[in-house]
Structures are given as structure tokens and as C-alpha cells.
């Protein structure tokens with residue numbers, strides 16, 4: 465990705481940071497004002513920018529975590545050691561500005577999926593964000609009888625939004641299952657291991673008490689590109705179909721780098 469772009473583009477505005485929520489020293493949520501006319505659907509991403517020299521800025525895409533009617537826009541951000549953007553963003557606090565691209569992008573949109581019985585929402589790391597946006601949006605998942613959210617992180621402290629997600633589970637009357645998976649802290653979660661393997665050996669289906677088959681399941685996959693590649697191959701092998709322009713499918717992917 466080309467790193468440098470003009471600081472102010474015709475489609476960008478400076479927005480003050482309203483609040484930060486720190487999950488760990490390298491993972492936080494950032495809230496900025498949602499400008500008038502900024503519209504999106506859960507699953508869209510936009511771009512955030514920061515100055516880099518007098519006339520340029522570094523821009524990076526970020527998925528939107530908030531619901532479309534929230535007056536604030538929220539993002540879940542991981543610090544990449546040495547990263548050109550996230551290291552700068554880590555120094556920005558309430559009252560300081562970030563640049564916001566006024567357009568939204570992407571096709572990781574749940575309505576692209578054909579009707580189904582069970583929605584599987586699979587995330588690694590910050591790939592959780594689009595699902596939080598979906599869960600915060602009233603009615604967005606009403607067409608499913610069951611929803612299974614699986615979030616894989618290295619350490620338990622990185623299970624961002626855990627309390628909020630558990631509150632949705634408690635209110636769902638058994639419709640929503642939330643399966644946290646911690647991979648580098650033995651004993652920190654009932655399930656451990658990489659998600660494609662946990663699906664291949666049936667662990668996740670057993671824990672969720674749900675099947676994963678193209679006749680009744682729909683699958684969203686978001687995060688680490690090694691993960692999305694392995695999931696695509698696994699789901700292809702089971703007969704899932706990608707969503708194509710103008711044609712609904714049974715699986716959807718968003719990769720973050």
C-alpha cells in the first residue's frame with residue numbers, strides 16, 4: 465500500500481478524538497464524531513489519516529465498529545510495532561484530531577449472503593470489529609435462527625468487547641453463541657487452536673452445538689490473511705460459494721493485510 469497521500473483530500477475532514485478505551489497496552493478502541501452525512505452499513509470500512517510531514521499524511525483502512533445510527537464512529541485498533549500508521553495513532557488522545565475519509569468502502573456486508581439458518585461470524589484479532597457493528601445494529605441479524613461468533617486472539621486480555629458480547633448472549637435466549645479462543649495462554653479459554661483446524665476437527669461445531677454446511681450455514685471470515693486463505697480453502701472444499709457482484713453466496717471474506 466502506498467503510504468503517503470496529501471494531508472487533506474477533497475473527501476476528508478479532521479475529526480477530534482472523543483474517547484479511547486484501552487483493552488491492552490497495544491489494543492484500543494477509538495471514538496470520533498460521525499460527521500453529518502457520513503453513512504455506512506455494518507461491515508464497511510473507511511480510512512483514517514495522520515500528518516507525515518508538512519503536506520502529506522499516512523492513511524490506513526479501518527473497519528467501523530459502531531452501529532450506523534451512533535453519533536460517534538468507533539474503531540478497534542492494534543499497535544503494530546514499527547507500523548507507519550498505528551505507532552503514530554497510539555500517540556493521539558482525546559481532543560486531538562485524526563483525518564477521516566468521508567467515503568466508505570468494501571463488500572463485507574452481511575446482506576450479500578443468501579438466506580440461511582445459522583450465521584457463523586469468524587474473526588482473528590481486530591477482525592472482530594464488523595461483527596460488533598452488526599450485533600449493535602437492531603434487527604441486522606433477525607433473519608437467522610442462530611448466530612455463532614468466534615473470536616481468536618493470542619492472549620485473553622485481547623478479547624475486546626467481551627463483556628458487551630456476553631450481555632448480548634445473555635439477552636439472546638440461546639440464539640447467539642460467543643466462543644472466545646485464546647491461542648498463546650494455555651488454559652485461558654475452553655478452546656484453543658487455530659480456527660480452521662478447530663472447524664476441520666469439529667470442535668467449534670460441537671462447542672456451538674451447530675452444524676457448518678452450505679445448505680443451512682452462512683459464514684463470514686475476517687482478519688489475518690493466513691486465516692482467511694485457509695478458511696476459503698476449507699469452505700470451498702465443503703461446497704460453500706463466494707458472494708459475487710449481484711449474486712448472493714454462502715461465504716464472505718475480509719482480509720486486513
Ligand SMILES: Cc1cc2nc3c(=O)[nH]c(=O)nc-3n(C[C@H](O)[C@H](O)[C@H](O)COP(=O)(O)OP(=O)(O)OC[C@H]3O[C@@H](n4cnc5c(N)ncnc54)[C@H](O)[C@@H]3O)c2cc1C
Nearest residue numbers: 524525526527540541542544547548549550589590720721
Ligand atoms: C479492509 C481493511 C480493514 C482493516 N481494519 C482494521 C481494523 O479494524 N483494525 C486494525 O487495527 N487494523 C485494520 N486494518 C489494518 C490497518 O489498515 C493497518 O494495516 C494496521 O493498522 C497497521 O498499520 P501500520 O501502518 O501501523 O502497519 P502496516 O505497515 O500497515 O502493517 C504492517 C504489518 O502489520 C500486520 N498487521 C496489519 N494490520 C494488522 C491487524 N489489524 N492485526 C494484526 N496484524 C496486522 C501485518 O503483518 C502487516 O504486514 C484493516 C485493513 C484493511 C485492508
Ligand SMILES: NC(=O)c1ccc[n+]([C@@H]2O[C@H](COP(=O)([O-])OP(=O)(O)OC[C@H]3O[C@@H](n4cnc5c(N)ncnc54)[C@H](OP(=O)(O)O)[C@@H]3O)[C@@H](O)[C@H]2O)c1
Nearest residue numbers: 542543544588589590616617618647648658659688690691
Ligand atoms: N498479540 C500480542 O501479544 C502481540 C505482542 C507484540 C506484538 N504484536 C504484534 O501485533 C500484531 C497483531 O497481532 P494480533 O495478535 O492482533 O494478530 P494475529 O497475529 O493475526 O493473531 C490473532 C489471532 O489469529 C490467530 N492466527 C494467526 N494466523 C492464523 C492463521 N493463519 N490461521 C488461523 N489463525 C491464525 C492467532 O493465533 P496464533 O497464536 O496461533 O498465531 C491469534 O489467535 C502482529 O503484527 C504482532 O507482531 C502482538
